Amino acid sequence: MNRMSDTIITVKGLVKRYGKQVTVDGLDFEVKNGEIFGILGPNGAGKTTTLEMIEALRPIDAGVVEVDGIDVAKHPHKVKQIIGIQLQSTSFFDKLTLREQINLFAGLYGAEVDPDTLLADVQLSDHAKSYVENLSGGQKQRFSIAAALVNKPRVLFLDEPTTGLDPQARRNLWDLIAQIKKSGVTIVMTTHYMDEAELLCDRIAIMDKGKIITIDTPKNLIKSLLDRGFSKPQVVEQANLEDVFIDLTGKELRD
């Protein structure tokens, strides 16, 4: 491994404007090879726009983005070959079975893939012959991730992967994401959920109004807040409502 491979994504001075409005305002950051990098922020912070510019889905107005040493603006096609994308509110073709969908996407990448193995990886073996429109929310998200893995990508982009899922499905997806990370894929994800970010992400960028306010590991971010003398009223609770919910309904996935 050469030195370059420590960093897989480099973003320098990234800007997106819509008319006079600056949606993404001069972002600089790097994503390290093999980590899960989280982008957090309120709605409208520019998370999705940032992601889509890195994914070569949206024109870059200013700045440079490199993925694995490839300039995204100059070689969008080369970049698409080595990344996997799970879009927010993704839709797939109807009237195609999951197996056929996987074959279609593999075909679009010119990749050889065994649909059944891939579907087994995301626990959808039983649904290989189902249509996407008949899947539950959690199943859809898992399928969406499977479809993003057909080309064995170096980087996987997940845009709010657990939004709208029930607690069981969320936990299940977290396991899946951790498992994909273990296989050596770098993951860049956005989320609204702090527990999710804290649990999954190696490093976090917090965005607001098109700018990155801070980047660090979740631990360091919490520590620096505490170091600044932050304290909240301590109520020693050994459990919260979600724990109750999971305890009562079980961890087992409901599809």
Place this chain on the structure above:
Amino acid sequence: MMAYIRIVLALAKAYTLRFFRDKAALFFTFLFPLLFLLVFGSLNSGNDDISFDVALLNESKTSFSEQFVEQLESSELFEIDSNVNDLADARERMGRGEIDGIIKLPSGFGEINDQGQPDGDIVTYYQKASPQSGQTIASLLEGVLEEYNRQLGQPEPLLGVEQEAIETTNLSPFDYVFAGLLGFTLLSLGIFGLANQLPAEKKTGALRRLKASPLTSSQLILANMLYYMLVGLISVALMFVVATWIFDFSMQGDWISLALWVVLGIIMMFGFGLAIGGWANNENQSAALTNLVAFPLMFLSGVFFPRFLMPEWLQSITGFLPLTPVIDGLRMIMNEGRTIIELGPELGLIAIWTVVIYAIAVRVFRWQ
């Protein structure tokens, strides 16, 4: 290059699979044109009715001929088409199958001869291809004349019938209907199909998901074109089956010319759908634009009624519409046995429209 084609084929296969699982799409694509064919075909294949449609041209100024005309008009032997102006017009109508024959009372027919009796021969024209209708018209007329001849009481009948065969294009109303409805199939497939499909895919985000892969817009377009080509050829083939079985359609030309012509028609009409659907962001935009383009073509290109019914000036304008050369060409191949090489002007017009519409389509195409 192979990699490029493989991607196109993978997507075309997916589209085709989906199509054959969509019952509504199957109905509208395959059965709808067939229903049209059954309805319009039955309305226009009235060849087996008993009365004969003829044009009656009276070039004689005699009172006998006028009296004879009146008698024919009041008799129920013939259905006389009163819109016919002259022989050339009558021949054209006979070529289109509007009338079965032409009855001409030549100048001098019914003139009084030396014995003070009317004399002369009627001329009937019939299509060379259908001598039986010529024979029938002649014998019906002879039956009428026999009465006169008997009254005149001459050993040799004074009044007679001459038959003359003429060669015309020999098209039946059904031929016009069939070519028009084939044109309708290509039109609805190309325009309605794609102009609905692409905005819908933009709305659901399916197109966005495809764009996240290395698929290029040219591959997307080619994959769709292949898929529409397949569906179009099946649809046209079904129409030929129905036309042959139910309406006794017989193919005069060669099937290769016909297949090529259909393919060219699909490619051109696909371009219209692509321009509309590629540009439109939602179904409202595309629906408005589709109607704007499709309806004039439907009513002015000879789809539902033949262009020869239009006034001259309108005929010459509508001759330049994109669907007109497609329909005319189909008819010339199917009914007149021409080959694709003999259809230069039609081919040229299709080529021009194809280039123009694709130039527009590529410019206005949007992924989202």
